[in-house]
Amino acid sequence: MSGMNNGNLVEIRDLRVDFPNPSGFTQAVRGISFSMGREKLGIVGESGSGKSVTGRALMRLLPQAARVRAEALRFDGIDVLGASERQMRTLRGGRIGLIMQDPKYSLNPVMTVGRQISEAWLAHNRSGSGGGGKREARDAALTLLEQVRIRDPKRVLGSYPHEVSGGMGQRVMIAMMLAPNPDLLIADEPTSALDASVQAEILKLIEDLVSARGMGLMLISHDLPLVARFCDRVVVMYAGQVMEELPARDLHRAQHAYTRGLLDCMPSLSKKRARLPTLTRDAAWLERHA
Amino acid sequence: MSQLPMIAIEHLDVHFGSSHVVRDISFSVAAGETFGLVGESGSGKSTVLRTIAGLNPGWDGRMAVAGQNLGPRRDRAFFRRVQMVFQDPYGSLHPRQTVDRILAEPLEVHGIADAEARIARALEEVALPHTARFRYPHQLSGGQRQRVAIARALIADPSVLLLDEPTSALDVSVQAEVLNLLSDLREARQLTCILVSHNLAVIAHLCERLAVMQGGRIVEILSEAELRAGRAKHSHTQDLIALSYELEG
Amino acid sequence: MSATTRREWLLSDTPASRAQARWGRRYQLWLAFRRNWLAVAGLLIVVAMLLLAIFAPLLATHDPGAQQLANRLQPPSAAHWFGTDELGRDSWSRLLYGGRVTLGMVVAVVILVAPLGLVVGCVAGYAGGLLDKVLMRVTDVFLAFPRLILALAFVAAMKPGVESAVVAIALTAWPPYARLARAETLTIRNTDYIAAVRMTGASHWRVIWKHVTPMCMPSLTVRVTLDMSSIILTAAGLGFLGLGAQPPIPEWGTMIATARRFILEQWWVPVIPGIAIFTASLAFNLLGDGLRDVLDPKQR
Known part of the structure; x- marks a missing residue:
């Protein structure tokens, strides 16, 4: 088992995350297990399902107070829970990129886009022989902006985050995360703040980049059909547990009542219904996994 | 249309400082009808709603509710007739007031008696447990908060309900519950509604007619049947419909 | 059970x-x-000081005004716990009665200042436009003067005494409260929950009074407790300059002022009221810090 990281980029076994509250601990993640290679994995669930916490745990980005336990929490064979802070720094933003929901809050408002991308590039290329020049970083930033299909990369390079639209901001964010050439991209609700038309473009962009660079993608979202369209495999989470894991193309054949319920309760343009079916939450869903 | 429309908007323009956000918009909503406003962010759909509600001062044109022209300031009677539900249930409830206090406020303002019974009835109507009454908003889930917001809007018996993306901050399962609640309440109270949303499926689910907005203008007004049949004339509407089908999978 | x-x-x-x-x-x-044990300690000290001041007539061992010229500048002893001052008056008793004056001034200033600042700030922030500009420029004018100088000018124009010192300090202390309340109101007034309250048809006054001011209260409360110490010091400063409480009346600042000549030989005479001022300031600051942690929702 130990030498088996050849295919697995991420290996999670029995991950548990608790947050302290005034009267003890709240269980955010209760014993989930899955693994992924260089593929596109979707993690879907409603708010409070623990999907984001799982992504953060993998990068060790949870608050100090959180209690994280796991039988195994490995990234490319590295034990994330046992790794030194120094080792984690090379992982975070280096080998693992994180794209968050709203570029408005994740970009530095007083720094130009170009500088932010260059800094990201410099931070992880400085060790290279002779490399790490300012000029080189700028060129790299320009190339990256071209790669995220920004039409006028020269102009965007010199602009501030508030001068670009939401979709553009998210592209910049992606460019920044791609700068160190990561092995895994974690996208946490990357398009929830964007219009539907932009949403599709951004996800298509992420999909293309991930495929072209042979990275792994962990797409965390509440939107089941959306995730299914862009991923190979889907993990459905509810109340900190994995309900079901299935290939994305088999989503319409999902077995679990929760997955089916989620798919069914959305209003639809194609079929008219007087009332929407609502989800009846079954306590047995949790017992089976506990 | 035999009788007067409940809401009539003619040549509405809205300016924020120097930017022209809503340009020459006209539409009308019959009594008991639910009208949708759909568009992408920045299309001006929410601005139209807030302007009708009296929350934006800088507008030109004519707006009338129940045959009465609206002036720059709204009187108390207007707020008795027209109410609004906001997008973000986390932001639209006062963080330091209990549900009880939030629901009592409209009753106090309008001098409505038997607050006790009305609050209890309002909670029942939106299917909130009685135990929620003395809780603070932060002790409730997103869906419960939106139910409180709906209860507040309805507690003084308005006839017009303005809905600003009422479900877009909610999980899909909670969205289904809130949409069902809204259609039940609309039925029971004969409400006239304007629903703003970016989600065509949500609009189609609740509305009889809808206007598609782009860049501050209405590009097309069509019926729900026309929408579902894909009989849209304007290319922007066609794009939105295509996208919506694509995302449904 | x-x-x-x-x-x-x-x-x-x-x-x-x-x-x-x-x-x-x-x-x-x-x-x-x-x-937060530091904050609790601050609270206990503040309460203890207020109790000592309130029950001064019961706790004092001597008449604070009674002079005993034969017994001047005595060190602490069984008869005079904190010694005597330059006129042979009992320092312990004067400290207790002085607490009434000093702490009374602080409370009076706060009662005058906090509501004034709150109303000016909330109205300016909520109304915006011309009213905001006028109110804020007035605030700026008061803010621009050095605090003690302005207070001095006011007291000089009136007759020196406790009441005029209170009014003078209040006049110079309100602008920061107005600024703070306005800043809070600016962020509050554009929230959906205030829009929702306006949608009920409530009048502007009702919106401000019932819905905006409660949101400003925590930061203002904290600011008040943090300001208490500087109010004590300003009051002491005025007393020190002879513009606050007048000589026969014991007041901590005046007590230091009149005894400052003895700092080298009979050091306890000025140091004891100094310790009282220091303790009160520290206690109010600790209390303020604790209140900020508890009341400020953003901190949690």
Whole structure:
């Protein structure tokens, strides 16, 4: 088992995350297990399902107070829970990129886009022989902006985050995360703040980049059909547990009542219904996994 | 249309400082009808709603509710007739007031008696447990908060309900519950509604007619049947419909 | 048994009545406050000082005005716990009665200043436009003067005494409160929950008074406790310059002022009121820090 990281980029076994509250601990993640290679994995669930916490745990980005336990929490064979802070720094933003929901809050408002991308590039290329020049970083930033299909990369390079639209901001964010050439991209609700038309473009962009660079993608979202369209495999989470894991193309054949319920309760343009079916939450869903 | 429309908007323009956000918009909503406003962010759909509600001062044109022209300031009677539900249930409830206090406020303002019974009835109507009454908003889930917001809007018996993306901050399962609640309440109270949303499926689910907005203008007004049949004339509407089908999978 | 049930009643997640919800919330705040022992210490000292001042007639061993020229500048002893001053008056008794004047001035200033600042700030922030500009420029004018100089000018124009010192300090202390309340109001007035309240048809005054000011209260309360120490010091400063409480009346600042000549030989005479001022300032600051942690929702 130990030498088996050849295919697995991420290996999670029995991950548990608790947050302290005034009267003890709240269980955010209760014993989930899955693994992924260089593929596109979707993690879907409603708010409070623990999907984001799982992504953060993998990068060790949870608050100090959180209690994280796991039988195994490995990234490319590295034990994330046992790794030194120094080792984690090379992982975070280096080998693992994180794209968050709203570029408005994740970009530095007083720094130009170009500088932010260059800094990201410099931070992880400085060790290279002779490399790490300012000029080189700028060129790299320009190339990256071209790669995220920004039409006028020269102009965007010199602009501030508030001068670009939401979709553009998210592209910049992606460019920044791609700068160190990561092995895994974690996208946490990357398009929830964007219009539907932009949403599709951004996800298509992420999909293309991930495929072209042979990275792994962990797409965390509440939107089941959306995730299914862009991923190979889907993990459905509810109340900190994995309900079901299935290939994305088999989503319409999902077995679990929760997955089916989620798919069914959305209003639809194609079929008219007087009332929407609502989800009846079954306590047995949790017992089976506990 | 035999009788007067409940809401009539003619040549509405809205300016924020120097930017022209809503340009020459006209539409009308019959009594008991639910009208949708759909568009992408920045299309001006929410601005139209807030302007009708009296929350934006800088507008030109004519707006009338129940045959009465609206002036720059709204009187108390207007707020008795027209109410609004906001997008973000986390932001639209006062963080330091209990549900009880939030629901009592409209009753106090309008001098409505038997607050006790009305609050209890309002909670029942939106299917909130009685135990929620003395809780603070932060002790409730997103869906419960939106139910409180709906209860507040309805507690003084308005006839017009303005809905600003009422479900877009909610999980899909909670969205289904809130949409069902809204259609039940609309039925029971004969409400006239304007629903703003970016989600065509949500609009189609609740509305009889809808206007598609782009860049501050209405590009097309069509019926729900026309929408579902894909009989849209304007290319922007066609794009939105295509996208919506694509995302449904 | 009844203690545990009362605790359960207070901490209940499903309060059954308005009163229970309100008391439950207060109890939660108290529990959070209690965890900060420095703040609790500050509170205890403040309460103790107020009690000492209130019960001064019972606790004083001598008449604070009674002079005993034969006994001047005595070191602390069984007869005079804190010694005597340059006129042979008992320092302990003067300290107690001085606390009444000094702490009374602080409370009076706060009662004048906090509501004034709150109203000016909230109205300016909520109304915006011309009214905001006018109110804020007036505030700026007051803010532009050095505090002590302005207070000095006011006292000089009136007759020196405790009342005029209070008015003078109040006039110079309100602008920061107005600024703070306005800044809070600016962020509050554009929120959806205020829009929702406006949609009920409530008047502007009702919106400001019932919905905006409660949101400004926490930061203002904290600011008040942090300001208490500087109010004491300004009052002491005025007293020191002979513009506050007049000589026969004991006041901590004046006590230091008149005894400053003896700092080298009979050091306890000026140092004891100094310690009182220091302790009161420190206690108010600790209390203020604790309150900020508990009341500020952004900190949690």
